[in-house]
Amino acid sequence: MLRKRRSYLIEILTAIGLLAAPFVLPLLNFAPDTVNRILIWGLFGIGFDILFGYAGLLSFGQSAFFGTGGFVAAYLLTRAGYPDVLTALLIGMVAAAITGYLVGLIALRRTGIYFVMITVAIAEVFFFVEFSPLAAVTGGENGLPGVPTPVFNLGFTVLKFTTGWSLYWFLAACYFVGIVIALRIVRSPIGAILNAVRENPLRAAAVGHNVHGYKLTAFVIAAAYAGFAGGLLGVMQAFMPPDAFMFQTSAQLIMQTVIGGVGTLFGPLLGAAVWLYLQDFLQAVLHLGATWALVLGVIFVLLVCFLRRGIMGGIADLYALLTGRSKRAEPQESESFEGIDNAEAATDASAPLPLAVRERQASSGPILQVSGLTKRYGGLVANSDIDFVVNHGELRGVIGPNGAGKSTFFKMLTCEVKPTSGKIVFEGRDITGMSVTDACQLGLTKSYQVNQLFNRLTVRENLSIAVLAELRGKFRLDMWRRAENIPGLAEQVAHTLALVNLTRRADTPVSELAYGEKRRLEIGLALAISPSLLLLDEPLAGMSPQERVDTVKLLKAISKGRTMIVIDHDKDSLFELVERVTVLQEGRVLVEGTPQEIEANAQVQEAYLGGMAIA
C-alpha cells in the first residue's frame, strides 16, 4: 500500500510545481516567455534523456526531429489551413517519430563516435534540405510565420490560449502528460532494459534481449518528444524558425541536459531553466551581450569536470549528506564466512521452483550435437573439425592447454562467433549462424570468462534483466506495464539470488561487490534465464582456494536437473565436478572420457599435463 502511494509522489509533486510556477516564478524575475521556453526545452529534453541518460546513446542530431515535427505542424496550421492545433502537433510528432525510425535504422548500425557522427551528418542534411530544396514548402530561411495558438471548444465554454501565462497552462499540461508518460516508460521493463543496454550492450544481447530493437525504440521515443516540442515552439512564437534545424539546437539540448543532470528526466527542465534564466539575466540585467554564451560554456565545462551528474545529481548528493544517510557500509567480511552454510541452503532452494526447470521432456538423448565445427581466422585455425555430443542432464568438462581453442569453441556454441564450417544442433534444431540473442531465447547461454555485468545496477536489477528476457521474449513493447508487476519476476529473481547465495547483497550495486561475489553473479546471470544448456567459461578463474571450494559446491548444487558444460584450468576441481571430460588440443578433440580415464590417458599426460606424473 505504502509503496503504491509513494510511486505517484513524483507525478503529484510535478503537478503541484507546475500549478505553483506562475505564482512563484514572477517573483524571481522569470518572464512568462522564458518559463514557456523552459517547458518546451524541458519536454524536448525528456525524450533526449531517455535516449542518452537511459539507453546511453549520445545523439548530436536531435534538431532533425525537433525541426521535422515543428515544420510539419506549422505547415499544417498555416499553409495547409488545418484548423486544430493539438492534432496538428500530434501529426508533427508522428512525422518526427517516423523520421526517427528511419534515421535510427541507419545510425544505430554503428556505435560510439560513429553513431555521433552519423547523427550530426543526418541533422546537417535535414538543415540543408529545409533551407533550399524544400524552401517553397518550409519558407526556407524565413521559416513559417502565422502559427496559431490552441483553442478548445468544450461545448459549454471555449478555452483559448494566447500568449504569456495564458499559453503557459497549455504548455504545462503538455509537459505534465509528457513527464507522466516518460515516468511510465522508465518504470516499465523497457526502462530497465535500456539501463542494461547502456551499461553492457554485449551482455544485454547475450541474456536474450534484442538490443538493436530497444535502442531503436529509445531513438523513436526521443524523436517523438522532439517533434512535439518542435511544434510547440512554433505555437509559442507564432512563427516556426529555421534555426530549429540548426546544430546549435542539438548542442543546446545536450548542454542543458548535462547541466541539469543526465538520467533524471527532470534534468533537462532544470538545465533549461538555468540556461534560459542566465541568458536573460546576463543579457538584460548585466548587459553582457553575447558573453552569456561564454559564461554558460564555462559553467558547462566545470559541470562536466566536477559534477558528473549535473545539478540534479548534486542536489541528490547534498540531500544524502544533510540527512546523514550513510553509505551502505554493510560488513563484507561476515558474508564469506556464512557463504558456506548458505551454499547448503541454496541446494534446497534449487529444487522447488518449477519455472527454473524448463518444460523438460523426460528426454535422455542428446541436447547438443556438433559436427565438423571449424573456425579459421585468416590462416590461423582456432578450431578444426570438432565433433561433440552432450546428452540431457549431463555434466561435461572441457580442458585443454592455453590456445587449444576452448573459448572459441564456446563462442561458436553460443552463436557469438560464426563458424567457418560445421553444424550445431541444439535440442533438435539447427542453430548454426543464429544470433546470440536467439540462441539464448532457445535456452542456451554462457557465463563469461571475464565478468560481463551491468556495473552500475544492483545485484537484483542485474538478475531482473536476465529474467525479463526469459519472461518477455527478446522484444516486446510493454511500455505501460510496471516492471515489478510482471508475474514470476520477483520469485525467479529471489530464487536465483538464493541459488548463487547473494540474497543479502541484493540491493548492492555491482561495482561495490567483492570479486568472488561478482563471479557468482556472473553465473547467476546465466542461470536466471533458466537455460536448458548452461556453458560455464572458467567459472573458477581468479578465485582463491576457499572460493573455489565454495564455487564447486555451488556448481554441484545448480547442476541438479540441468545440463552443463564447464571449461576450467583447475583440473582437480573440474574432475571432481563433472561426469565426462573432453580434451581439446590445438583446436581438435584429443580424447574424451570419464575423469578417471582422462587421468590415466598417456596422450593427455603428454599433451596437457606436460608428461608429468599426476599429483
Next chain:
Amino acid sequence: MFNGLVLGALLALIASGLTIIYGTLGVLNLAHGAMFMLGGYAGYLAFTHTGSFIIALIAGTLFVLVVGVVMERVIIRHFYARTGEEQLLVTFGIGMVMVETVRFFFSSLTMSVPSPEALSGITSIGFMLYPTYRLALVGIIAVALGVLYLVLYKTRLGLTVRAGIEDSVMVGALGINVNRIFTLVFGIGAMAAGFAGIANAPVASLTPDVGETILVQAFVVVVIGGVGSFPGAILGGLIAGEIISITAMVDPAYSYVMLFVAMTLVLLLRPHGLLGTASRE
C-alpha cells in the same frame, strides 16, 4: 576541380590532426574546429602587429600548439578514464568556451588577413586564371603534410605515436612515458588545425564560428578515410574536397548533402572507412 583540391588539402591537414589525436588518445576532439579558428585569430593578431605573413603563420601555429598542450595537461588528461560520451561533452564545451572567448575580444565581425605580397595576384595556369595564393596554399599545405608525414614515419617519436595508435597500453608497458607522448600528440594534432587556420585566413575571412563547419567536414573526412589512419585522412580530405566543389558547381545547396550521403555510403559499405582497420572503435 581546383577549388576542390585546395579545400581537400585543407581538410586533409585538419583531419590528420583530428585522426592522430583520436587514434592515439582515443579522444574525439570536438574542440578541433575551435583550434582551427584560434590559429586564424592568433595569426591575425601577429600579422597586425608585425605585418609579416610568415611571422603570422608561425605565431598562429605555435599559439595553438601551446593551447593544445595546456588543454591536454589541465583537462583532457583527467578524462582518459571516463566514458567516451564525457570526453565528447568536455571537448565540445571547451570548443564553445574558445569560440565565445574570441567573440568576447573580437566580436562577431569578420576579420581578414591579406595574402602576402609575393603571393598575391593572379596566375595563369595554362587553361585558367587562378588566384596565386590559393595555388600557393596547396603547396604550403602539402609541405605541412609532408612534415607531419616525416615526423610520424621517420622519427622515433613518430614510431612511438604510431605504436600508440595500435595499442597504447602496450607502449606504456614497454617503459615509454605514455603521458608525455599523449601531451605531444595532442599538441601536434592541435598544431595541424592551427596551421590550417592561419594558412587559410587569406582565402576565407575569419569569424568566431568559422571552425564549426570545418569541424563537421573534418569528421566526415576522418570517417571516410578511416578513423585513426593518417593516409586515410589525406585520401578522405581530397575526396571530400572534390565532392563539395563538384556538387557546388551544379548546386551549392546540395554540396553538404552529397558529402554526408558519401559518408553514409562508406559507413554502410566499408564500416571502418576506406583505409581504416578494425583495431579502434
